[in-house]
Amino acid sequence: MSEQRDQSAPDPDGTRVQRHTAGAFDIRNFIGGLLGLYGLILTGLGLFGDQALDKTGGVNANLYAGIALIVVSAFFVVWARIKPIVVPEHIEPVDDDPVRPAPKRRGSGH
Numbered sequence: 001m002s003e004q005r006d007q008s009a010p011d012p013d014g015t016r017v018q019r020h021t022a023g024a025f026d027i028r029n030f031i032g033g034l035l036g037l038y039g040l041i042l043t044g045l046g047l048f049g050d051q052a053l054d055k056t057g058g059v060n061a062n063l064y065a066g067i068a069l070i071v072v073s074a075f076f077v078v079w080a081r082i083k084p085i086v087v088p089e090h091i092e093p094v095d096d097d098p099v100r101p102a103p104k105r106r107g108s109g110h
Helices: 027-048 061-082
Strands: none
Touching (some): 027 061
């Protein structure tokens, strides 16, 4: 059984444990980036495009939806920065499953 320890706690010899995080490959960064991009596009359309107030009951729907998407995008990016995903140093390999069928091997003469 592997020993669980705090990733930010110093080792017994006084050195800090190096934490490896997902960084740019964290899915929250991708989600935040895409939502932010869509939010900027909708905000731009709400400010400079046809507002179509007669279709939305007098509300600039693009502007408000764009602002909401930018806020949600900021939430995802801040969440990924505050609480990053820690990638373990070593992952033990999975034991071979005896009930799983093995791949079929081809004969040497094709």
